[in-house]
Amino acid sequence: MREPQGAPLPRLALEARAVSHSYPGHQAFKALTNVSIALREGETLAVVGESGSGKSTLSRILLGLSPLSEGRVLCFGKDIGSLSRRERAARMQPVFQDPYSSLNPRHTLAEIVAAPLLARGEARASALNRATGLLEEVGLGSAYARRRPSALSGGQRQRAAIARALIANPEILVCDEPTSALDVSVQAQILNLLQQQRRERKLSVLLITHNIGVVAHMADRVAVMRHGEIVETGSVRDVLLEPREDYTRLLISSVPDLHGGLHSERPWDAAP
């Protein structure tokens, strides 16, 4: 596609090759059809698209959490199926879309965030210590470390999930709507933290989001999904500034604009 000519190709961190996925059921439902996508080392690749188009399904497949019906998934060139759970967890970490069901309700926040460290055998005291420090960085002071998820707001839970994903310094983050539960000031803080991690240590990020502003700010490239297929891929500037697909154009023009909404006529403002 539209790529600069002659540049050396970076390593691929995570790759889906011709992946299809069907959910079993009374009517088998094909959620992904022949999807190929490649996350390059150190880049942020955004995935946007219609609600229900298969983005979360794709993220679970890339994480090796859903079985593959067809196609291959490679993590740094190795078949995802050939990696043990532990190896997978060392290389990549998820932030799931739903902060309500993705945190263990019986554990304290510090324990939840420290889980990846504890799982690889680090001493409890130092793991909990680092977890508390990282909670600070996502804006949850030490007072939150001993609370359980049920005592947190939606956005506070989401921040704990982000801290958990970052704590073990993974090479790849697969984030499904990581900031949609956050107010814009906390969102900015988290996005800056992610950018800092990218600069400091080549973190590769697959970022599923509905927020076009977040895409414009964070992503190097973007893939647009609809009905289980990728309809357009390209650099973030190409896709956002000169979209080729009608659907992409529709998507961009539907963004509710803070100032546009103020000045333009809103269709429902007209008297009936």
Add this chain to the structure above:
Amino acid sequence: MALLEISDLNIEVVTGSGVLHAVRGIDLAVNAGETLCIVGESGCGKSLMALSITGLLPPVARCSATRLAFEGHDIQHLSRRELEDLRGKGIGFIFQDPMTGLNPTMTIGRQLMEVHLRHVGRDREAAKTAAVSFLTRVGIANAATRLRQYPHELSGGLRQRVMIAMALMAHPRLIIADEPTTALDVTIQAQVLSLLKSLQREHGIGLVFITHDLGVVAAIADRVAVMYAGEVVETGDARDVLADPRHPYTRALISCVPSTTPSPAGVSVELGTIPGRVPLLHGRIEGCAFAPRCALVRDRCSTETVPARPAGAVEICRCLFAIEKREFFHA
């Protein structure tokens, strides 16, 4: 008479480390046919406030208010039974976590039909038609097939839309929606918002809409309330507040919105943030709760009680210097 009136609402939550004063003296009113958007820092008490209106607070929380009235009737001391009757047909509630409002063991078709059977009429065929029709109107294709699915078989955005359809099916007079479109792509979000607005206009529904998306506020709100640390710090006509916010927190919040235009290749910009953290709400806060993070803070801010008063075009602003601030900002 406002459809919903709230005066001096306070919510306390009992936690392991003491009592948290999560909502501190909130006054709000919503008229029939009006949309009030609520925005504010994550954890500032928006969901607890919304839950308290219909008696859905978690057991560890307790609330008190000098007035909490729906259609002129105080609803603070309703029995559980009366509250259940009020929810649905009187006040439709859309939870921030869709799974709280959905039963995981029932198909969504059955759950949607039950709403119709309970609140609208006893005809099962009509209930099914209504379910299909509302799912279609919130942008769900093949609605008839979807009826047979269970909540866990739906994507995040489909679940949110089922919740919205469910609330609408009971034909409520007030809808309280807690971040109902966070999982929707912007095209479907636009469709859902315009459905809400058109139903609102047809039936005079009052709408309380909690969101972090200031673009959505600009698109749908008549009035907006900005919350910080359990208080409403600024209220007013949405256009006034967004175009000329008088409270430093509102101002700072708006400046954190990322632009939808990508910066040129190779240029990386740091997003503006609000330095510091929200205060912990155990015990009393002296002075202005925003003082430790406010760019315009002065000595008086951390000692004086900050009154809520009108400022410019804005109805209410809780800042000692709200009136002068305009020059400050534009300097």
